[in-house]
Amino acid sequence: MSPSLYPSRRAEALRGARETIPMLVGAAPFGVIFGTLAAPSGLSALGALAMSLLVFAGSSQFIALTLLASGTGLAVIVLTTFVVNLRHALYSATLLPHVAHLPQGWRAPLAFWLTDESFAIVQHRYAEPDGSPHKHWYYFGSCLAMYGNWFTWTLVGVLLGRSVHGLDGLGLEFAMVATFVGIVVPMLKTRPMLAAALAAGVVALLGRNLEYKAGLMLAAVAGVAVGVLMESLQGEDRVQLEQSV
Amino acid sequence: MSAMISPHDEWLAIAGMAAVTFAIRYGFYALGDRLRFPPVLQRALRYVPVAVLTAIIVPMVLLPDGQHWQLDWRNAYLIGACVAGLIAWRTGHLLGAIGCSMAVFFLWRWWLL
Numbered sequence: 001m002s003p004s005l006y007p008s009r010r011a012e013a014l015r016g017a018r019e020t021i022p023m024l025v026g027a028a029p030f031g032v033i034f035g036t037l038a039a040p041s042g043l044s045a046l047g048a049l050a051m052s053l054l055v056f057a058g059s060s061q062f063i064a065l066t067l068l069a070s071g072t073g074l075a076v077i078v079l080t081t082f083v084v085n086l087r088h089a090l091y092s093a094t095l096l097p098h099v100a101h102l103p104q105g106w107r108a109p110l111a112f113w114l115t116d117e118s119f120a121i122v123q124h125r126y127a128e129p130d131g132s133p134h135k136h137w138y139y140f141g142s143c144l145a146m147y148g149n150w151f152t153w154t155l156v157g158v159l160l161g162r163s164v165h166g167l168d169g170l171g172l173e174f175a176m177v178a179t180f181v182g183i184v185v186p187m188l189k190t191r192p193m194l195a196a197a198l199a200a201g202v203v204a205l206l207g208r209n210l211e212y213k214a215g216l217m218l219a220a221v222a223g224v225a226v227g228v229l230m231e232s233l234q235g236e237d238r239v240q241l242e243q244s245v
Numbered sequence: 246m247s248a249m250i251s252p253h254d255e256w257l258a259i260a261g262m263a264a265v266t267f268a269i270r271y272g273f274y275a276l277g278d279r280l281r282f283p284p285v286l287q288r289a290l291r292y293v294p295v296a297v298l299t300a301i302i303v304p305m306v307l308l309p310d311g312q313h314w315q316l317d318w319r320n321a322y323l324i325g326a327c328v329a330g331l332i333a334w335r336t337g338h339l340l341g342a343i344g345c346s347m348a349v350f351f352l353w354r355w356w357l358l
Contacts, residue, residue: 111271
């Protein structure tokens with residue numbers, strides 16, 4: 001097949017951005033509430049915007065606000081950010097086979113922009129069987145949409161926070177719950193996946209009060225371990241079944 | 246109202262957060278081709294999104310204030326999450342799931358207040 005039969009770079013990037021729209025909607029209220037909560041937590045408006053531009057990791061930014069508000073020291077804030085964002089290493093490990101051929105000039109920005117949302121979207125695209133050589137442009141489009149969206153809504157939140165009060169009690173953070181539920185539920189098609197989710201949920205509940213949010217990482221490890229274990233058990237069942245037939 | 250962090254510390258915190266986050270995200274990408282994962286690890290990685298996202302949302306839904314269990318119909322997070330899950334499961338439509346569940350969530354809160 002000649003390369004011209006594949007979608008162009010531009011078409012891939014646009015499609016990536018378009019298919020990220022549900023994630024943009026889900027992230028918007030989250031960005032607003034982050035911007036709104038910045039000042040009451042002791043973070044300056046400029047600091048909030050810089051955090052969204054330079055860190056670009058919603059849940060850790062949120063946790064940093066909580067820590068700042070309780071007067072936590074710098075080292076603990078950075079350490080907590082590290083633990084909370086460790087999951088991104090798992091994401092990058094998952095996508096690595098697809099980006100390993102790209103030059104560092106591509107890999108570095110694609111790594112910087114790797115979020116929960118873009119990961120979920122981009123992983124789907126890479127799983128599609130077509131051999132398009134421009135899938136990293138899809139990745140790029142998805143990331144750029146998330147990045148622009150996150151900054152814009154942080155800015156809106158910062159501005160709103162100065163003029164409107166009481167936004168923090170609205171429960172805007174539910175948008176993140178809705179987005180993540182919407183991503184996870186369709187993936188629960190096999191028993192090992194279901195078991196992985198169950199294990200992760202239970203461990204997250206048990207470890208919710210651990211310091212540095214370590215419960216999140218423990219829960220991720222537990223979920224993955226249970227999923228793999230269930231999968232290999234099922235595999236053995238299948239072998240036994242085939243042998244008995 | 247909390248004590249304001251000094252501008253100097255604020256920038257240090259942001260720089261530190263940015264550095265560790267980028268290091269985490271870029272580590273494997275930087276190694277690129279030199280890194281090969283064994284098949285078991287590749288299988289394990291498929292469970293990452295489900296495990297991580299579930300671990301983030303379950304405590305938020307069942308203990309909305311972070312301290313107390315709320316396992317009843319008055320919990321708008323629980324109701325909203327159920328609506329999102331149901332729509333995503335039946336239709337696979339993500340935007341619909343997010344939009345409808347947020348509408349239900351806010352109506353639920355407004356109705357209960």
